[in-house]
Amino acid sequence: MSQIRRDLPLWAISRINPPRMTEVTDQETDHRGGSVYRVAGALTITRAATTQREIDALHDPLTIDLSDIDRMDTVGAWIVYRTVRDRGAKVIGASRDEVSLLRQVGDFDKPTRVTPDEPHNFFAVLRELGEWVSEAGVTLVGLLGFLGATLIGFANVIRRPRKFRVNAVVQRFDVVGVRALGIIGLMSFLIGVVIAQQGAVQLAQFGAEVYTINLIGRITVRELGVLMTAIMVAGRSGSAFAAQIGTMKITEEIDAMRTIGVSPVEALVIPRMMASVLMMPLLAFWAMLTALLGGGIFVWLDLQIPPLTYIQRLQEVIPLTDLWIALIKAPVFGFIIALAGCFQGMLVQGNSEEVGTRTTNAVVQSIFLVIVLDAVFAVFFSSIGWV
Amino acid sequence: MSEPRDRHPIITVRGLRNAFGEQVVHDDLDLTVCRGEILGVVGGSGTGKSVLLRSIIGLQTPEAGDVEVLGENMVGRSEDEAKNIRRRWGILFQNGALFSTLTVAENVEVPIREYFPHITPPLLDEIASYKIAMALLPADAGPKYPSELSGGMVKRAGIARALALDPELLFLDEPTSGLDPIAAAGFDELIRSLQKRLGLTVFLITHDLDTLHSICDRVAVLADKKVIGIGTIPELLALDHPWIQEYFNGPRGRSAAQSYEEGAIA
Numbered sequence A: 001m002s003q004i005r006r007d008l009p010l011w012a013i014s015r016i017n018p019p020r021m022t023e024v025t026d027q028e029t030d031h032r033g034g035s036v037y038r039v040a041g042a043l044t045i046t047r048a049a050t051t052q053r054e055i056d057a058l059h060d061p062l063t064i065d066l067s068d069i070d071r072m073d074t075v076g077a078w079i080v081y082r083t084v085r086d087r088g089a090k091v092i093g094a095s096r097d098e099v100s101l102l103r104q105v106g107d108f109d110k111p112t113r114v115t116p117d118e119p120h121n122f123f124a125v126l127r128e129l130g131e132w133v134s135e136a137g138v139t140l141v142g143l144l145g146f147l148g149a150t151l152i153g154f155a156n157v158i159r160r161p162r163k164f165r166v167n168a169v170v171q172r173f174d175v176v177g178v179r180a181l182g183i184i185g186l187m188s189f190l191i192g193v194v195i196a197q198q199g200a201v202q203l204a205q206f207g208a209e210v211y212t213i214n215l216i217g218r219i220t221v222r223e224l225g226v227l228m229t230a231i232m233v234a235g236r237s238g239s240a241f242a243a244q245i246g247t248m249k250i251t252e253e254i255d256a257m258r259t260i261g262v263s264p265v266e267a268l269v270i271p272r273m274m275a276s277v278l279m280m281p282l283l284a285f286w287a288m289l290t291a292l293l294g295g296g297i298f299v300w301l302d303l304q305i306p307p308l309t310y311i312q313r314l315q316e317v318i319p320l321t322d323l324w325i326a327l328i329k330a331p332v333f334g335f336i337i338a339l340a341g342c343f344q345g346m347l348v349q350g351n352s353e354e355v356g357t358r359t360t361n362a363v364v365q366s367i368f369l370v371i372v373l374d375a376v377f378a379v380f381f382s383s384i385g386w387v
Numbered sequence B: 001m002s003e004p005r006d007r008h009p010i011i012t013v014r015g016l017r018n019a020f021g022e023q024v025v026h027d028d029l030d031l032t033v034c035r036g037e038i039l040g041v042v043g044g045s046g047t048g049k050s051v052l053l054r055s056i057i058g059l060q061t062p063e064a065g066d067v068e069v070l071g072e073n074m075v076g077r078s079e080d081e082a083k084n085i086r087r088r089w090g091i092l093f094q095n096g097a098l099f100s101t102l103t104v105a106e107n108v109e110v111p112i113r114e115y116f117p118h119i120t121p122p123l124l125d126e127i128a129s130y131k132i133a134m135a136l137l138p139a140d141a142g143p144k145y146p147s148e149l150s151g152g153m154v155k156r157a158g159i160a161r162a163l164a165l166d167p168e169l170l171f172l173d174e175p176t177s178g179l180d181p182i183a184a185a186g187f188d189e190l191i192r193s194l195q196k197r198l199g200l201t202v203f204l205i206t207h208d209l210d211t212l213h214s215i216c217d218r219v220a221v222l223a224d225k226k227v228i229g230i231g232t233i234p235e236l237l238a239l240d241h242p243w244i245q246e247y248f249n250g251p252r253g254r255s256a257a258q259s260y261e262e263g264a265i266a
Helices: A026-032 A045-057 A074-087 A096-107 A121-159 A166-204 A209-250 A253-260 A264-303 A307-317 A320-347 A352-383 B049-056 B079-086 B104-115 B121-134 B151-162 B181-198 B209-215 B233-237 B242-249 B251-265
Strands: A035-043 A062-072 A090-092 B009-020 B023-034 B038-043 B064-069 B089-092 B169-173 B201-205 B218-223 B226-231
Touching: A035 A045, A035 A074, A045 A074, A045 B121, A062 A074, A062 A096, A074 A090, A074 A096, A074 B121, A121 A264, A121 A320, A166 A209, A166 A264, A209 A253, A209 A264, A209 A307, A209 A320, A209 A352, A253 A264, A264 A307, A264 A320, A320 A352, B009 B049, B009 B201, B023 B049, B023 B064, B023 B201, B023 B226, B038 B049, B038 B181, B038 B209, B049 B064, B049 B169, B049 B201, B089 B151, B104 B121, B104 B151, B121 B151, B151 B169, B151 B181, B169 B181, B181 B201, B181 B209, B209 B251, B218 B233, B218 B242, B226 B233, B226 B242, B233 B242, B242 B251
Parallel strands: A035 A062, A062 A090, B038 B201, B038 B218, B089 B169, B169 B201
Antiparallel strands: B009 B023, B009 B064, B218 B226
16 A cells, blocks of 8 residues: 655655644744645635645745644645645644545555547647548448348348248338338428429429429429438438447347347348338338329419329329339338448447447438439439430 | 444435335335445345435435435435535446546546536646545556446446545445456455545445445345345344345355454454
8 A cells, every 4th residue: 555655755744743733833934934834624625726726826845734624635635745745845733634644645646647648730630540541441341241241141031031030020110111101201291392382483484383293293203202211211210220239239239149149130130121121112102192292282272283183294294214213212222221220330339429429420321322322323314214 | 223323314214205107116214324334235136225326316206205415305406406415425326337438537527627617637637546546446547438447447437436526425336246256355445445544424235245244334124115124234133034034144145244254353
């Protein structure tokens, strides 16, 4: 215990051991030209800041008179101790208890580091950049590996269909699909209304309000229905995948599964992926319908186009290929969302903060990839003549 | 039942009732903790030890009853009033509950910064560093993050944070669970020495029979929704309650008692 640094003038404390003994009087100190710090009452953490300031203001040689204090805690003792240590101050009038407290805090004066090492400026930036690049590379390789593991998982399930977890998959269908109907329907309905309203205002300038129906029909079926659904599913389910799997990693549930012989990919990833891939087209179709409904109601009320005419016009202006394009894109987007969500979840390590970071990453990555792929699809389908 | 007459009660619980829906955890529970003692609280799983702790520190509002800590009533207080009492106690949660985004030293500094924002950073760092040393953490633990610590170090860091404000009262929820016997014994010793040095009152929930024998002044036994006994271990054994008998006289209880007696003789 007694690892007091030898160079410290702790004798200044211990020599005046008997209780309430004042060796140095005010006159004596005045004579020597030093200053006396006298505290009354409690020397505790409550007045630590004040005490430290007052002590800092006094000049050396300093004497601290503790004879009037009735309570001292470790913070108070520490302030006295560090003054003795750093400035060679003398302590008088300490009671036996106070001396022992001073010695005790002295025992714990070990060179303890408080802040982590942080490299400075230029090198820090370089290092961060390097870390970022290498992390991006590692993530990309990891994603490929995860894709491979998932495909192997699918192959295993196909080879041994009895390992297929019907209940888990059905449950995911419910969570990803059925429970999303309300919010996706409402969102698409409103988007339909907004497109109709904005389109009508602009087209009215050319006296071409009737083309509002073309606008609503083609944009919702070909692009917005599936894209907005993908964004909603990424925010709603992709994030949940990452958070659930991430939490299971922290609580060692994934490790427990592995040791029991259950493959986490088969038990956790595949049901989520299937749900996402199969539910996306259905949800996208539902989103198209509600968007068309919203647009239809708007044109009925605002442009006085009756519903029957609206439906007839839609049939004429929407080519069937638009629907195929949407229904081809939807499962791909679903796959991307599930892949990013499960992959980020599996990457979680250590603490709960990581779950939050990884969940954010999952959503950002999946939405970004969805939009990039959407652009690729747009170019591709146009170039094969599906315009 | 024994209750040191010359000492002031620091925690008084009267007629406490806690229930979650249909399930009643405590019913008419009384408990007194005296200043300067280490009180161990034991009980089977599900007897509401942690709920009792949460009621005392104000995290759980009881359905009925009074809880008085450090002379102040804890039930139905406003957050501002409760702050003055919170300053005077320290709590070690079962899993440490360190803030994962902060280093160990920053964790220790959190309560100090919160209550005493005028303390200058150099002094703050020194305070944190001696608290860390006091909890017997190695010197390089200060800048580490909780995820880099072992289980025993997390508990020590939790103690360091609990001690940050020099509390009069220390609550420990299963401090030795999940530690190896050597670390657990070291932890017992740490609690004992801190209690002696700083004159703490310690409220300690534990399953560890060695802890009970080696450091607790009194032990309170929770069963049947109440404190069925409180006192030293010999006093409890005189009560002849089946659970107490089984607990202290079971194979583990006997070996812990034996090793404690041997230690006392040696």
